[in-house]
Amino acid sequence: MAWPPGSFAKSIFPYYSGSAFSVANISDLQVMLYRPLYWYGKGLSIAEQNNLSPGNAPTWTSPGGNLTATFTIKPGWTFTNNHGVKEQLNAQSVIFFLNMYNAVPAHFGDYTPGYGIPDQVLNVTKNNNLSVSVEFNGNMSKNWIIQNELSQINPMPVAWDITATGNGPGTGKCSSDAYNGATVKADCTAVWTYLNGENNTLSTYQDMNSLWGWDSGPWRLKHFGLSGGAATGNQTLIPNTGYNGPVHSKMGQVVFTPFTTTTAEVQALKQGHIDLGFAPETDVTAAPKPGGHGSNLPSAGLGAFNVTGTTEWGFSYAYVNFGTSTSTHPLAAGVTKSELNMPYIREALLYGEDQVNIVKKEYRNYGVTAGGGIVPVIPKSNLNAGVKYPYAYSIKNGKALLKAHGFVNGVCTKGGAIGCGTAAFPIAHNSTIHFTYEFSSGDPAFTLQMQAEQAAWASEGIHMSLNAQTANTIINDCFVGAAAWNFCQYGGWIYYPDFYPTAEVLFHTGAGANFGGYNNAEMDGLINGTTNGGNFLLNQYQPKYKTNFLIYSLTQVPYLYQPTELGPGEVSKAIKGALPTSPLADFMPEYITSK
């Protein structure tokens, strides 16, 4: 299997930091070795797959109004080391993770201050060897708790609960301390410090006798290539013979091969030296419909390969610089442009995106439109079922919307103190609309997309200056605040391992990834409603999500929604069995039946 160009795993510790938060590290290495408590995604389903999860679904109680999730762990699931020694995956394995999260939350890449675990956890209780209760400080949404919070838990073996090499399992006491105990922070910090140090010592990874050899997943790491102390991307996994969960691997090994450039990877595909790889849309057969589905297309020019679209549970967008004074981000606070604060102008911009044709022409159907706003269109879910995307491409609608607010042929015709704006954000008579759009250079398909949108926006009367920059410059300008910007696109957002698309990290006032300074009390209230929104039952909750939060976030346009490019993946025709990836990008080669 080939890594996508320039990408490979370099971190094994499943208590991953922000810098190690990547598909390569988590989906292509860690989850293959160490099973998360709840496994999400298989085939085209994003749902939790209970048969693949060590944890059973929680039961809920609300003593005193506080939600408590109680879950059991399947008996017989174990961690196994290289000598066949087994350690039961049990309540202590889960509490070990939760105690560490409580002690050093900032070192975990999915930590959101103020939300969920650990900030909203009152207590964690071990009911028995296979049962744990987590008590929260309010009556939260169960959907949110199970899909965004409990989904983060990666049970860890007590063999890792040490502070120095050679110490006995559990001597670090992080796995046995009480969650609110006096020593838990000190003990777990010491254990984390040791484990993080071992994680940074990459030479220990492929030593199956080291602590990283305690695996609970279907695979073991046999080889982890190094050059000058850094990972090379050469990675070999072999079946974990001690694995006692479902779906055992049938192949002798899975070899990952790195590539620095797309050209080199395409060349390797052409020569048939790899069985699964990635190539640009331009090198493969166009998919018959958006999303790349209708998979198993014969691959043009790549020989014995089928090509299929990859999927990702996320969405693409450009940050909007609202420039509000409440922003926690310096640049947003320094630049205020009234036009950006007018929802109708942001809506007009969406009318100017011919997303259907962009996906068809520029992405060759290896992509999807932003039809669901913050809810991805593919894989399908019932979260946005029946919700119609309100901004189908229409220059006419865009112009009409602008005209209704006073902009005629791109010029504000309203006079008075506020003109075409509001009291807080006045737009003067005779003003025109000018923005800049900073985006990452180097992707020809995206550049063509931007040029098409620029032309359409100009037809509506909105002048957009395109500014293609390197990733470094975008980070410097948009996330740090080194230069002025209006719109800024840098990748997108993937919901993992917080699968429920509540987007609090993006939309909530002052949130960590709210780089544009979006500030809306109503949105904050709706977000709080989706996360702490009371004791809704599963079936009752989703309509509220849809009718309240989702539709509001669509029509408010807090970020400029854009179609998502989903690069095609190629699979050798020699591979039999299921395509070994989940819609959440987790690699599942144990489903390959033969080669």
Next chain:
Amino acid sequence: MRYLAHRTLHGALILFGVSIITFLIPHLTTSPEAIAHQVLGIRAQPSAYKLFIHQNYLDRSWPQQYWHWLWGLLHGNLGLSYNPNSLGVPVKGLIGANMWRSFFFVVPPTIAAVLVAIPLGLFQAFRRNKPFDYAATTAVFVLYSTPAALLCVIMQQYLTQSWVPVLHPQGTVNTNAQEVSGAAFPWYMLHNFEYFVLPMLALLLLTVGGLSRFMRGSALDTLVQDYVRTARAKGASTSRVMFRHVLRPSTIPVITILGLSVPVILSGALIIEAAFNFPGMGILTVASTQLNDIPTVLAITLILSFATVIGNLLADVCMVLVDPRIRFEGRK
């Protein structure tokens, strides 16, 4: 000795100047916050950014940062990498592994190119404006003017699939080469020669293209010199004239170019490495630059500057050895 001492001092001053400029450029164009965001990702906590900036001395003044870096350099510490793919790994180890591979990759084709280009240029000069000269000039011009990337693609496309099926472009399968470094790499190349034939051939052809043109031009200049005419008038044989009187002085431009090639030997042939996925200094340089890996970029730049200074010095010494007139003028 005095000359050498003078040149060494001169070289040290150049290196000092280069180190200051190289150090200042990334610090003028990138903020510590941007580096922290890029390295740690946008999901990291603000406290993590602050800690990274502090631990890497990025919150100090430029002179303090420079002194910290220089002090480490003088003690053999080149710092830790900022590249997310090698975050926290000592730069010394990264460069060491890649540089040796590039060295063993670049040196054999360079030597081979010299052995081909010198007689080729000499013979072209001797057969000036004859069919062989025209044919060779055409071929060499094609090589000289072909972009390296295009040549690599053509070779990969045709030499591996249509004409010579046994050859494979390195990078298609054998990426384990990354894990072999130092003295073991030549043996690895010998045992996996089929993967290295094409990239080394590409480097050889591109180098021959340039060197042979200089050699031909220089030999033509030498052929009209009085001492060559005198040798011929004295009845010396053609081979004696060419090899005894023309060859040595004609190689001076080639020696100059080879001296300037020393940094290339250490830095790797960037485009060829990228095209063939060769795990050498070229790819490390590109990745470090793209990802703002300042400690690695600084170290590479300084090493290349050092190699440039040494290469020039070696070229000067070689020219003194090859051409007696330079030796004489040096003494005067």
